Amino acid sequence: METVTFDLEKTPLREVNQYLHSDAAELDGKTVTITNPGGAHNIAVGLKADVDVVIDGHAGYYAAGMNQVANVVIEGSAGTGVAENMMSGRVHVKGFASNAAGATAQGGLLVIDGDAGLRCGISMKGVDIVVGGSVGSFSAFMAQAGNLVILGDAGEALGDSLYEARIFVRGNIQSLGADCEVKPMDEEARQILVKLLKESGHADVDPDSFTLLGSARTLYNFHVDNAGAY
Amino acid sequence: MSDAPKIPQTEPRYSATFDKNTASEIRRAAATGIYDIRGAGAKRKLPHFDDLLFLGASISRYPLEGYREKCGTDVILGNRFAKKPIHLKTPVTIAGMSFGALSGPAKEALGRGASAVGTSTTTGDGGMTPEERGQSSILVYQYLPSRYGMNPDDLRKADAIEVVIGQGAKPGGGGMLLGQKISDRVAKMRCLPKGVDQRSACRHPDWTGPDDLEIKIAEIREITDWEKPIYVKVGATRPYFDVALAVKAGADVVVLDGMQGGTAATQEVFIEHVGIPILAAIRPAVQALQDLGMHRKVQLIVSGGIRNGADVAKALALGADAVAIGTAALIALGDNDPHLEEEYNKLGTTAGAYDDWHEGKDPAGITTQDPELMKRLDPVKAGRRLANYLSVLTMEAQVIARACGKSHLHNLEPEDLVALTLEASAMAKVPLAGTSWIPGVSQF
Numbered sequence: 322m323e324t325v326t327f328d329l330e331k332t333p334l335r336e337v338n339q340y341l342h343s344d345a346a347e348l349d350g351k352t353v354t355i356t357n358p359g360g361a362h363n364i365a366v367g368l369k370a371d372v373d374v375v376i377d378g379h380a381g382y383y384a385a386g387m388n389q390v391a392n393v394v395i396e397g398s399a400g401t402g403v404a405e406n407m408m409s410g411r412v413h414v415k416g417f418a419s420n421a422a423g424a425t426a427q428g429g430l431l432v433i434d435g436d437a438g439l440r441c442g443i444s445m446k447g448v449d450i451v452v453g454g455s456v457g458s459f460s461a462f463m464a465q466a467g468n469l470v471i472l473g474d475a476g477e478a479l480g481d482s483l484y485e486a487r488i489f490v491r492g493n494i495q496s497l498g499a500d501c502e503v504k505p506m507d508e509e510a511r512q513i514l515v516k517l518l519k520e521s522g523h524a525d526v527d528p529d530s531f532t533l534l535g536s537a538r539t540l541y542n543f544h545v546d547n548a549g550a551y
Numbered sequence: 552m553s554d555a556p557k558i559p560q561t562e563p564r565y566s567a568t569f570d571k572n573t574a575s576e577i578r579r580a581a582a583t584g585i586y587d588i589r590g591a592g593a594k595r596k597l598p599h600f601d602d603l604l605f606l607g608a609s610i611s612r613y614p615l616e617g618y619r620e621k622c623g624t625d626v627i628l629g630n631r632f633a634k635k636p637i638h639l640k641t642p643v644t645i646a647g648m649s650f651g652a653l654s655g656p657a658k659e660a661l662g663r664g665a666s667a668v669g670t671s672t673t674t675g676d677g678g679m680t681p682e683e684r685g686q687s688s689i690l691v692y693q694y695l696p697s698r699y700g701m702n703p704d705d706l707r708k709a710d711a712i713e714v715v716i717g718q719g720a721k722p723g724g725g726g727m728l729l730g731q732k733i734s735d736r737v738a739k740m741r742c743l744p745k746g747v748d749q750r751s752a753c754r755h756p757d758w759t760g761p762d763d764l765e766i767k768i769a770e771i772r773e774i775t776d777w778e779k780p781i782y783v784k785v786g787a788t789r790p791y792f793d794v795a796l797a798v799k800a801g802a803d804v805v806v807l808d809g810m811q812g813g814t815a816a817t818q819e820v821f822i823e824h825v826g827i828p829i830l831a832a833i834r835p836a837v838q839a840l841q842d843l844g845m846h847r848k849v850q851l852i853v854s855g856g857i858r859n860g861a862d863v864a865k866a867l868a869l870g871a872d873a874v875a876i877g878t879a880a881l882i883a884l885g886d887n888d889p890h891l892e893e894e895y896n897k898l899g900t901t902a903g904a905y906d907d908w909h910e911g912k913d914p915a916g917i918t919t920q921d922p923e924l925m926k927r928l929d930p931v932k933a934g935r936r937l938a939n940y941l942s943v944l945t946m947e948a949q950v951i952a953r954a955c956g957k958s959h960l961h962n963l964e965p966e967d968l969v970a971l972t973l974e975a976s977a978m979a980k981v982p983l984a985g986t987s988w989i990p991g992v993s994q995f
């Protein structure tokens with residue numbers, strides 16, 4: 322397998338991203354390693370080829386933003402909005418992720434080994450997110466579709482104004498947001514959880530140690546008696 | 552029979568404060584317990600372009616000949632950073648209106664009309680439809696807080712990208728699309744359950760504040776390889792600061808929308824009471840651009856109640872590079888047309904006043920997702936009407952510019968204008984007609 326290496330201390334980010342936007346013929350099957358990322362913003366955004374990218378250190382905002390197909394590994398931690406609006410592919414953060422990880426993402430798998438900050442999975446639209454550690458407050462706010470798996474604890478207002486996304490939590494929940502409620506773990510949900518645990522390197526974790534949360538759907542249509550929740 | 556003199560009765564008198572409309576709203580609120588939601592923009596009378604007049608040429612300046620001498624109308628947008636700036640033949644663009652709020656045929660008609668005269672259309676909260684991309688030769692793709700339907704393929708298909716921070720009808724508010732309009736197709740595009748009363752977010756999910764915005768704009772530029780112009784749209788509230796911050800964040804174009812600007816569905820109280828009229832917003836916005844040395848380098852598009860070529864010319868004279876229209880474009884397509892009076896009556900309203908666009912029952916087939924109703928709009932004919940109307944706006948603006956001796960609409964300037972009212976004079980910073988007085992700027 323061919324490896325191409327860019328040193329971000331020597332090569333401007335623009336050139337690296339431009340290369341990563343090359344035709345599939347150029348990129349497919351390659352591994353691109355980016356050294357000395359130094360927390361730069363917007364590394365490996367807008368990828369659309371079947372390429373492996375390794376960011377060898379910490380990334381700033383929006384790393385792997387809008388990812389399609391590609392497999393991106395961040396060896397260090399990631400800033401705000403990692404894998405925001407991802408469509409497909411896989412993004413793996415080995416360290417911690419800051420706020421809004423996986424925001425609005427529509428597909429693919431985002432794996433965060435450490436903790437994630439505030440608003441993890443905000444407005445998510447179909448992505449699967451697995452967080453090895455804990456998530457901050459307002460996570461899965463207005464989450465529309467997809468699955469958020471949290472192995473650690475969750476902060477305040479988890480799943481506020483939730484639509485049809487599922488949330489699985491193993492640890493403590495500080496508080497649930499408006500319209501988010503505990504659901505019985507049905508077989509379909511359990512299977513999804515088992516699959517995601519396996520795909521994210523947590524095959525040994527007991528799926529029965531998780532609580533499933535979903536939308537109570539009481540805010541789906543305006544009603545005067547819900548005025549306090551709007 | 553008594554022949555005592557009859558005591559004259561005073562005419563029943565309505566309160567100016569509690570007028571009929573106000574009282575009916577109180578009764579409606581009392582009956583339902585929920586605020587009134589409607590479409591369109593502010594309906595009350597506000598200081599506006601009508602309060603300004605042009606000083607035509609005379610002895611001290613000479614005019615250009617009507618049909619013989621050229622008066623340019625084209626505009627280039629986005630040449631600050633974008634590799635592929637946009638070149639429009641007329642400075643009148645079609646504002647962002649979502650598929651969802653509008654029907655597929657309405658979006659197609661907007662595309663047809665705009666393309667025919669060489670201008671752009673804009674998507675909206677709900678993503679890009681093939682109808683619109685197919686018919687719009689120049690399409691601006693909105694990047695909104697909800698990110699409904701946002702995807703990198705469409706980003707690459709767009710000719711420009713508009714990061715929406717706010718809208719004049721509801722600065723600080725998010726979108727609304729009520730259940731009646733969440734059809735299967737709309738639900739799928741937005742990834743929502745069918746029939747929900749959808750409230751879109753009012754803040755972007757992955758950034759807050761101007762420093763983050765700068766990184767966000769850089770991200771979009773990186774994804775699109777620095778090809779596309781990036782616009783930033785704000786509702787008019789604190790235009791000086793918002794424009795300065797948008798420029799600092801790296802915008803190629805700033806879109807400024809005043810409180811008269813239309814909306815698909817917003818609380819009435821929001822529409823009428825938040826934000827400022829576009830007349831008051833243009834000069835501070837232009838001042839910010841000038842203070843940064845960016846006037847005409849970062850282009851300014853203004854909107855909110857633009858109706859005719861005079862409005863276009865006045866907006867440009869105050870320093871804008873282009874304008875955008877929403878409500879007027881819908882009227883040109885056939886919205887609120889008197890020939891549908893009977894049907895408007897059935898909905899409890901009258902042609903010209905129909906604004907319950909969120910209910911999706913539009914008899915004109917424009918603000919609806921009902922398959923039967925939307926069939927009524929012929930996108931080819933409606934597109935033609937829009938093209939005609941856009942041509943009229945452009946020609947009318949040229950008539951005025953030539954009368955002021957200008958060989959391009961962009962040569963119009965504040966010195967060509969006076970104000971009819973003190974308010975307009977203070978807001979637009981042009982002298983009260985017949986005086987050299989600008990309140991707040993010069994002494995009487």
Ligand SMILES: Cc1cc2nc3c(=O)[nH]c(=O)nc-3n(C[C@H](O)[C@H](O)[C@H](O)COP(=O)(O)O)c2cc1C
Pocket residue numbers: 590591592646647648649652653674675676677693715717718719784808811812813814815854855856857875876877878879918
């Ligand atoms: C039906 C309708 C839908 C709209 N949808 C959006 C939208 O999705 N995004 C947006 O930024 N503005 C939206 N707007 C506001 C317009 O982009 C524009 O700012 C406004 O219509 C300009 O004012 P005017 O209607 O007086 O011309 C909408 C307006 C209307 C009338």
